[in-house]
Amino acid sequence: MAGPNFRTGFDPRYSEAVAMVDGIARMTVNNPSPFTFHGTNTYLLGTESLAIIDPGPDDSEHLDALVKAIDNRPVSHIVVTHTHVDHSPLSRRLQDIVGAPIVAEGPHRAARALNLGEVNALDASGDDEFRPDIKVSDGDIIEGHGWALTSHFTPGHTANHMAFSLNDTDYLFSGDHVMAWATSIVAPPDGSMKDYMASLDVLLAQPQQTYFPGHGGRLENAHAFVRALRAHRKMREKAIYEQVKAGKSTIPDMVAVIYRTTDKRLHGAAGLSVFAQLEELVASGAVKTDGPPSLEGNYYVTT
Ligand SMILES: [Zn+2]
The missing domain is CATH 1.10.10 (Arc Repressor Mutant, subunit A)
Structure with missing residues (x-):
């Protein structure tokens, strides 16, 4: 059986705000690795007033480029999909500059308790200091100037993973839950395969078909791809x-x-x-x- 049709063509254009569609730009962090692909994607949502989605790792060069791209426009929200160190730590330094509240599901946590004697292989990947100012649950709406995001609780990659669909559009910010370039890492005790599979169905229940993921290029015809991911795991x-x-x-x-x-x-x-x-x-x-x-x-x- 054919697996998901992974799409690995990607031009990161580090430190550049690359226009995706009207009101969405992507800026990729220069932190490539086998796990982050070419690097983490930060998204700038809006035109006059912005939300910054996944500011990225604690990286001064990326912060400078981001502030330059924000270009003195007000930032109403800093939105975080999940608390891995390549996505959330820069939210704090960005907040010091732009003053917006940090919006996320909650602090970093494991999907289950550690078993006796178990070592968490993923300890270093969690942003344990992270605390959102505004906690969102499934279905919550985040309203900005000229846009609104709906939160979708999608645990599996992490226990606090959220995807966000852009209301009245075909666009969804899928974080690391669904990416076009590779399968998501689902690793206990932080991650849970059972949660991950259920979270694929959560995305299939949304009408959006164009995803902007945490790494790599945009995903089109997303539903067919998500179904292929599900079949691939089975x-x-x-x-x-x-x-x-x-x-x-x-x-x-x-x-x-x-x-x-x-x-x-x-x-x-x-x-x-x-x-x-x-x-x-x-x-x-x-x-x-x-x-x-x-x-x-x-x-x-x-x-
Ligand atoms: Zn990531």
Whole structure:
């Protein structure tokens, strides 16, 4: 079966506010990596008065470029999709300059409590200092000058992930939940595969079909892509189950087979994705392990 049709063509044009459509510009941070692609996208929404969506990492060069692009226009909101260090920390320094409230679902937190002895492999990626001034829940509307955003609670990549649709348009800011260039990282304990899958359905329930993601280029015909993502994860879950059945009992053994064509630098992250799927397989009773599912655990099926 064909996987999602990933689109990896992208010209980051660092420090430039690149017009996407009327009233939306994108500025990409110069923080490329295997996880951030060419870098984090910040969006400037509005014309006379702005919202800044995902200011980015604590990066002075990006802040300077952003302030220049804002060009003394009032900023009414600083909106944050989720609290990873490549998206939210600059909100504080930006707020010191523009004075707008920071809007987000809530502080950084894990999707579940740590199990006894478990080390959180993602600890360094969370922006633990983050505190929103305005907390939004699913369905809340953020109104600015000439635009309104609707909040969509979309946990999975992080427990506090929000997507925002632009009312009366075809546009949706999808954060790191859905991106055109690659699948989202879903890694326990911060992330949850069960939440992620449900959050794909949340987006499918919205009419918008053009997404502006946290990394990489815009996504058009988004619904077909989201459905393909859903099918891709289900197929991966089946592949993992088959590996366990074939006697591959550890996560590294499964990754070596399932991700054999993937960049080795991403195998650690792939292991976390496999772990996320195994949590689901254990919860459903299809796969067994001793004690709570863990990265180091042994997995097996009983027939
Ligand atoms: Zn990100």
